[in-house]
Amino acid sequence: MLDEVAQADEHFQDLDLPKRSALNALWSTLPSYYVVGPPGVGKTRLATEIVRRRFAQDRPTWILLTAQGHDALDHLQAEVQATLHANSMDDVILVRSTASERRPRSDQDLHATGVDYLRRLSESPIARDAPGPLRDRVVQLLNAGQRLSKSKDAVERDDRVALNAVSSLILDAANIVISTDNFSNVERLVETREQFDWVIVEEAAKATGPELAGPMMLSGRRLLIGDHLQTPSFDGAAARTAP
Numbered sequence: 155m156l157d158e159v160a161q162a163d164e165h166f167q168d169l170d171l172p173k174r175s176a177l178n179a180l181w182s183t184l185p186s187y188y189v190v191g192p193p194g195v196g197k198t199r200l201a202t203e204i205v206r207r208r209f210a211q212d213r214p215t216w217i218l219l220t221a222q223g224h225d226a227l228d229h230l231q232a233e234v235q236a237t238l239h240a241n242s243m244d245d246v247i248l249v250r251s252t253a254s255e256r257r258p259r260s261d262q263d264l265h266a267t268g269v270d271y272l273r274r275l276s277e278s279p280i281a282r283d284a285p286g287p288l289r290d291r292v293v294q295l296l297n298a299g300q301r302l303s304k305s306k307d308a309v310e311r312d313d314r315v316a317l318n319a320v321s322s323l324i325l326d327a328a329n330i331v332i333s334t335d336n337f338s339n340v341e342r343l344v345e346t347r348e349q350f351d352w353v354i355v356e357e358a359a360k361a362t363g364p365e366l367a368g369p370m371m372l373s374g375r376r377l378l379i380g381d382h383l384q385t386p387s388f389d390g391a392a393a394r395t396a397p
Contacts, residue, residue, distance in 0.1 A: 165203060173200050180204070186376040188358075197379045198230060201354050202237040204377065208352060209243055209329070218350045219332045220340070220369045222361040230356050231262070231332050249324055251333035251340075262332075264339075268320045269299040295320070335365040344368050351375065 166174060173196060180187035189197050201219075208215045219234065221227045231250065238246050250262045259266060275281055276292050284292075298313035299320075309317070325331055325339060326348075333340055335355070353373040355366065359380035370376060 165206065169199075169203065170196070173203075176200060177203065180377055185374050186370075186378060189377065189379045190382055192381055192383070198233050198356070201230065201356065201377065201379060202233045204352065204354065205234050205330070206237050206241055206243070209238070209246055210241070212351075213246075213329075215329060215351045217330050218343075218353045218369060218372055219330060219356070220335050220353065221356040221358075222335050222365055223357065224334065226357040226360075227332055227334065230354075234330065235262075246330060247328045248330040248332065249328045251325065251331055251337055264321050264324060265299070265303065265317075267324055268317060269296065269303065271324065272296040272299055272320065335361050335369055340368040340372070344371050349373055352377065355379065357381075 166177070169177065176189060177200065180189070189200060191197055205217060205219075208217065219227070219230055221230065227250075231248075235248065238244065238248070248262055249264050249267050250260065251264050261267070261270070272292060272295055276289075276296050281289050281292055295313060295316055298309045299317055301308040302314070302317065321339075322342070325343070331339075331350075350373040353369050353376045355361070355369055355376070355378045357380055358366065358378040359382055366378075
């Protein structure tokens with residue numbers, strides 16, 4: 155337990171009594187807190203209030219939002235972005251670590267963010283005043299990143315390695331990282347022993363134990379949200395009933 159109490163501000167008053175109780179409990183509990191409930195009771199609303207509250211208190215906060223599937227992440231990302239915008243927190247850096255080929259790309263996708271930063275750097279006074287080879291390298295990586303957005307086979311190995319390094323820097327600098335549980339970037343963060351201020355797992359009941367292991371190792375404060383009656387992970391029900 156922690157000697158902490160969620161501040162009873164106007165946002166707290168907007169919550170119903172069960173959410174107020176849950177917010178107070180999770181705010182004062184370490185290392186993990188679990189919210190269980192059927193669809194429509196406001197579990198995601200509670201998660202977005204945690205995000206808003208953390209950045210209102212401490213802007214350099216580092217949060218990982220994760221789930222087993224992309225649909226849950228799409229919904230959570232949209233709600234978090236709407237909450238940040240409504241509270242004038244557009245300076246909070248949010249990146250989406252993973253992108254399914256079946257979902258529309260967005261400006262928050264990690265690769266798109268990297269290309270945007272390279273473009274800004276190439277147009278900045280820093281690049282204009284830099285030595286010619288360095289300036290040319292920035293432009294080369296920008297062009298490689300733009301080609302990679304269209305085809306994975308359009309970039310040479312050295313450029314791909316450099317673009318991956320840019321992505322790693324962005325992951326470390328972002329305030330909010332959004333990723334599926336078992337993506338390679340989560341594995342990299344575990345290997346480098348990174349520690350987020352909070353890890354929030356949406357639809358946790360859909361994930362298997364190994365899928366949850368990475369996110370659980372990445373913070374000493376974790377919120378797991380789910381419905382124990384929701385569809386489990388593939389073959390999860392069979393695994394639980396097997397002798």
